[in-house]
Amino acid sequence: SSGINAEWPLRPGEFKTSYYSFYLPVALALHLCGRDSPEVLARAREILLRIGYYFQIQDDFLDCYADPEVLGKIGRDIEDRKCSWLFVTAVQHASPEQKELLKANYGKDDVDCVERVKTVYKALDMEKRKKYRLRLCVDTTA
Secondary structure, X not given: OXXXXXXXXXXXXXXXXXXXXXXXXXXXXXXXXXXXXXXXXXXXXXXXXXXXXXXXXXXXXXXXXOOHHHHOOOOOOOOOOOOOHHHHHHHHHOOHHHHHHHHHHOOOOOHHHHHHHHHHHHHOOHHHHHHHHHHHHHOOOO
16 A cells, blocks of 8 residues: 555645654654664554544644634634645635635635635535545555
8 A cells, every 4th residue: 555645635734744743753763763664664654644644634624613612722724724624625626616705715814704614615515525534544455
């Protein structure tokens, strides 16, 4: 298995989290204990990038939809114009009209704009897309 393939919508933000939060600490530990052969590092990278990707999708979804009392913060990815998995995936699948709505409303610190973005997310069934992508993360045959 190649680990990551063309089916994955890879983005810099997702890889950033995968590398600095998951792969690099383990790669350093492997190096320090002398278990850093190219084969071991490649396998660790494959596994840990999947874990990081899984984490990032979940984190972006929670930022948008989780109750702030449960999340411990108020999610602001939409208002702050973050390059989130939700936004990037929505743009990939949006109709021209939906893309215009996203362009006009994403990154605006306005409740109505946020709701318009979420309406596009709902129309694109982002929950279903999230579940599919999370399955890819744990499917070692992908």
